[in-house]
Amino acid sequence: MSPVISVSAVTKTYRSGQIALHEIDLTVEKGEIFALLGPNGAGKTTLISIICGLVSMSSGRVLVDGHDIVQEYRAARAMIGLVPQEIALDIFATVEDTVRFSRGLFGRHAAPGHIDRLLRDLSLWEKRRARVIELSGGMKRRVMIAKALSHEPDILFLDEPTAGVDVNLRRDMWGIVRRLRDRGVTIILTTHYIEEAEEMADRVGVIDRGRLILVEETAALMRKLGKRRLSIMVQKRIEAIPPALAGWPLRLEAEGERLVYDFDANAPDTGIPRLLRDLGAAGIDYKDLETSRTSLEDIFVGLVEGRA
Amino acid sequence: MSGLNLPGMWAIYRTEMARTRRTVWQSVATPVITTVLYFIVFGGAIGSRMQQVGGVGYGAFIVPGLIMLTLLTQGISNASVAIYFPKFTRTIFELLSAPISSTEAVFAYIGAAATKSVLIGLIILATATLFVPVRIMHPGWMVAFLLLTAVSFGLFGFLVGIWAESFEQLAIIPSLVVTPLTFLGGAFYSIDMLPEPWRTISLFNPVVYLVSGFRWSFYGVGDVGVRVSLAFVVGIMVLCLALLWWIFRTGYRLKP
Structure with a gap:
């Protein structure tokens, strides 16, 4: 071309x-x-x-x-x-x-x-x-x-x-x-x-x-950037991510009501089953799970905000 | 693609002429009616009490001045609207993005404006012959003045259209500058009829030279020499062209 x-x-x-x-x-x-x-x-x-x-x-x-x-x-x-x-x-x-x-x-x-x-x-x-x-x-x-x-x-x-x-x-x-x-x-x-x-x-x-x-x-x-995202709505608000879960790249959002985990859907191991087991072991109950694709919009907003 | 963009020039010319056809009453009938009114008032009512001017009956005397007046006002209004309107409606983007040179675009716009002015001038001339005996002693000069004035004031109008940023500004030059200059430019009298210092002051009015030269081509008499008149029209044209050249070179009020 x-x-x-x-x-x-x-x-x-x-x-x-x-x-x-x-x-x-x-x-x-x-x-x-x-x-x-x-x-x-x-x-x-x-x-x-x-x-x-x-x-x-x-x-x-x-x-x-x-x-x-x-x-x-x-x-x-x-x-x-x-x-x-x-x-x-x-x-x-x-x-x-x-x-x-x-x-x-x-x-x-x-x-x-x-x-x-x-x-x-x-x-x-x-x-x-x-x-x-x-x-x-x-x-x-x-x-x-x-x-x-x-x-x-x-x-x-x-x-x-x-x-x-x-x-x-x-x-x-x-x-x-x-x-x-x-x-x-x-x-x-x-x-x-x-x-x-x-x-x-x-x-x-x-x-x-x-x-x-x-x-x-x-x-x-x-x-490259189109990862998937797992949002976990927790049963009871949490103040901070418990040390038992420190190994996971989690983010706490919505004033402690939602845990967010980004993962690569193409990877052989998404880590989701282990994460859910670890959550249970740490005593965190959840009421809903949601997965979504990070859209070009998220990428775009991330890029633009990253420069702010 | 190389060479002239003839289809582009033709497209502009045709569209401008179509605009005239769409507004035929306003474009053609208005100047004709205005002229007839002038004849009734100045030629009929007042003219019958006037002496001959330079051996020419007053009614016939004012014919060249009336045509000049129309050429000036029509040339300016046609060309200024032709370029101001696209600026106002923002359709000018198309002209600026087209493979057409500024010279070609000006040629087409001014060509259309001048065509219309000359046509109206000729219609007024024809109308005038119904009222008064008109003779043209120097037809070659007459045509030359007609064309040069139509083109010069088309260019002047184009400049006004580019400069104007509102309809008020668009109207201000014709009404506050051109109309007074035309009325004081000897369209209805010979400047020899004026007392000093007005006679001398009149010599600073460019319209005096246009009317004088044009009248000379009809009756062989003028307030100033015909060559001086010619030099004046050409001078105005060159001045307008130089300003336009500068505008297109710098993009003044056309390109941010």
């Missing part, structure tokens, strides 16, 4: 003096789905905006399929489609016209067949002659996607694509994303829905306070 986007030492300091990005290095491979995770204000949108040409970087370099985004902006930008976080449309134009406009703006000659297919795929066909102002919020978002795909980009940026989106559109959107990926389109998305990144993305990057703190294959990340 060859990198389709390579970001080297990109920094951004806004005119206000606010540092949005500290030396970001990132490569995105051709055809992958890359998810950028991070809390609000972490720099996700700034990074995307720099690659797409909406924000000028303070220093560093970005190559899109080998084209420098500043010197060879035409070649670089022609490959990119962007669906920004906010809906921004010419509300007086018709759906069909605004989608055609986008295709032209990106230097492509009219292709009615492609536009028609796009409108059908996005369930906009019936509304193609309606003015944007007449559409619902969900339909407007579909128009934003149609515009971004109008020039058949090789790279698609989706900034918070499912924030405030209904179930149907979310399902349709992931359907489209999968189909695009099958056609070899590279997709970079930012999301707050960590389950989505987990489900959709090949790789995940975590960005926090302007620094890219982790880039990992989603599966490997889950394997």
Whole structure:
């Protein structure tokens, strides 16, 4: 695989003096789905905006399929489609016209067949002659996607694509994303829905306070950090973990009402039977047991809090 | 992809012209009605009591000034709205992310604004011929002034649109700067009719040069030399282009 986007030492300091990005290095491979995770204000949108040409970087370099985004902006930008976080449309134009406009703006000659297919795929066909102002919020978002795909980009940026989106559109959107990926389109998305990144993305990057703190294959990340957790609700509150259990990596939570034990479900010995016997021997009764998987969210929160 | 982004320029031009068609009454009928009102008031009611100015009947005398006035206000309002509105609705992200150069985008936007101004100018000219005898002594110069003014004030409007951060700011330049300058720019009189020091002060008003040159192309008389007028229009255009070049180089009010 060859990198389709390579970001080297990109920094951004806004005119206000606010540092949005500290030396970001990132490569995105051709055809992958890359998810950028991070809390609000972490720099996700700034990074995307720099690659797409909406924000000028303070220093560093970005190559899109080998084209420098500043010197060879035409070649670089022609490959990119962007669906920004906010809906921004010419509300007086018709759906069909605004989608055609986008295709032209990106230097492509009219292709009615492609536009028609796009409108059908996005369930906009019936509304193609309606003015944007007449559409619902969900339909407007579909128009934003149609515009971004109008020039058949090789790279698609989706900034918070499912924030405030209904179930149907979310399902349709992931359907489209999968189909695009099958056609070899590279997709970079930012999301707050960590389950989505987990489900959709090949790789995940975590960005926090302007620094890219982790880039990992989603599966490997889950394997490496995706431990399971046993929560033991004790019958009677305990003040401290008894010395007899000192050998176990236990944590006391919920004001002494819950013992937490993290274990590796893939290990030959999870240690659970021995732990339960030791609990009994130490005189600790329990009323409930619960196991859960540590999600990408836990990993993420752990990473971000670990840096606080 | 290399070379010009012609489909991109065409897309912008077409969309801008479509905007005009959508608002055809406001865009075309308003200036025509306004002009007819001017003719009734200045040409009919007052003009009948006025002497000839420079050998030209008063009604015919004000025709070039009226067209100039419309070119200025229309050029500024069209181009400023064309760029301010995408900023306001945030649809400008698409323009900034597109493989189109600033020059190409300006060319398309100004081309559309100028097309509209020139069309309205010609409609007013046609309307005027219904009221007064209009003759054009120097058609070549007339077309040159028409085009250059439409383009220059399109560029000026574009600058206003980029600068403006609110609808109030968008309206302030045309209403507080351009309208007074136009009314004091000799559209309805020759500055020779003014007493000193107003005559000399008028020479600092750029609109005087535009109206004078344009009127010269009609009747062969002007307040200032036609070449001076031409130099003024070109000067305004160059100044606007230089400012635009600086804006796109620094990303002023377009890119954070």
